[in-house]
Amino acid sequence: MTCDEAEILLHALIDGELDAGHAREVEAHVAGCPRCAAALADYRAMSKAVAGADLRYTAPAALRQRIEASLPQARAPSRRALLRGFAMGSAVSAIAATGLFAIILRGDDEARIESEVVSAHLRSLQAGHLTDVISTDQHTVKPWFNGRLDVAPPVVDLTAQGFTLIGGRLDYVDARPIGAIVYRRRAHIINLFVAQTASTERHAARIDTIQGFNIRRWSERGLNYWAVSDIASDELAEFGEKFESTMRGSSAG
Amino acid sequence: MPGQWLPAGRAQAVSTQAGQRAMPVNNSDDNPERARRFRDAALPYLDDVYTLARHLLRNATDAEDAVQECYLRALKHFDSYRGPAMKPWLFAILRNVCRAEYARRAGSPSAAIDELPDDAEQTPLWHEAQETPETQVLRSRDASTVRRLVAALAEPFRETFVLREIQNLSYREIADVVDAPVGTVMSRLARARAMLRSAWMAEEEQPK
Secondary structure, eight states, rough: OOOOHHHHHHHHHTTOSOHHHHHHHHHHHHTTTHHHHOOOHHHHHHHHHHHOOOOOOOHHHHHHHHHHHTTTGOOHHHHHHHHHHHHHHHOHHHHHHHHHHHHHHHTOOOHHHHHHHHHHHHHHHHOOOOOOOOEEEEHHHHHHTTTBSSSSEEEEEEGGGTOEEEEEEEEEEEEEEEEEEEEEEETTTEEEEEEEEEEOEEEEEEEEEEETTTEEEEEEEEEEEEEEEEOOOHHHHHHHHHHHHHHHHHHHH | TTTTTOOHHHHHHHHTTTTTHHHHHHSOOOOHHHHHHHHHHGGGGGGHHHHHHHHHHOHHHHHHHHHHHHHHHHHGEEEEEEEOOOOHHHHHHHHHHHHHHHHHHHSSTTTOOOOOTTTTTOTTHHHHTTTOTTOOOOOOOOOOHHHHHTTTSSSHHHHHHHHTTTOOOOOOOOOOOHTTTTTHHHHHHHHHHHHHHHHHHHHHSSOO
């Protein structure tokens, strides 16, 4: 192999685009050619430096809003979507459907989903419905979701913070599969629902109360979270804050 | 001025089914379910698309306009999208939008666009680094220097370099985005890195 050939193929080697045979040929040339060896070392160092220089940009929030606003579904949900939501709710639980109905009439998509989340929480408390995978080990619960959802819900262990991980479950909210991670606080169950969102914007947490259940809702890194429980709202807030800070800690490290 | 080179999106709003409903929006896109699918598929790549636009246009305002136009066009053509990878598809659309912007800049008196010599792609690679001592090793540069050196690369080398090093596209995907054979992608990338390496070394010789 000549230097001219190697000069092009060096890059394919760096980028992992060469088959094993060609990779060996390039490596053999580099081993006997100080000039090409120096180039290869430099290119590798450059790639590393470029990766470390953070040449990525985050789209401004105003741009994201402009684009979202230009999409048709930014309007209120259609009547048909609302009826579908209602039909599903009523089929699932008469109690939940009553609440759902009142909320649907307000025409508020977000409230409808929150109500569905509460329905799912109620459903989970019926015998044998709480968990599909039972484990206090986050490394068992997290992989269980693989292939069941198009997202990997973050599973963090909060036992040290007073919230025991007891398992995970596949649920359905807004007619789509959603991951539920189940925690326990004393005798109370907390369902943490996680779903993908198109927006990667961070939304600060908000606490609502529906049918006597507290819901803490927040968004971060392309995921929507709803924590639902009958524990007091300040305890639920504490749960959410500990979850968020543990998440931040694990991604920073 | 933001938006001044965006006539295409406005023109597209006058769509084929305009007579059927009296709504001042693009009726071919007026389908919430389709829009939801588009949103779920395309919006997660907004930061990637914006990053590419910033590197191609080197100007925040132009980049924002280009990205918005890119998403408008992508929504319009979403029905013809056959996958599998959404990111390269969006990049290809963005690239076409950016080329319109290059043309606009070239036509304006204050055009600030790289003049690329005709023979730039044909010049043998070794002419770049031949004077370099074999033993010299690249010293690390701070992030702002790296950004400046990358920004100084001429088109289309910067484009290929950014698609590979920052967006992590494969050669095949880059070839699809820039609509060129893989061999061209390889030679552009080799040249981009050789130019960057020379500039990197020249940087070291300047007293701080």
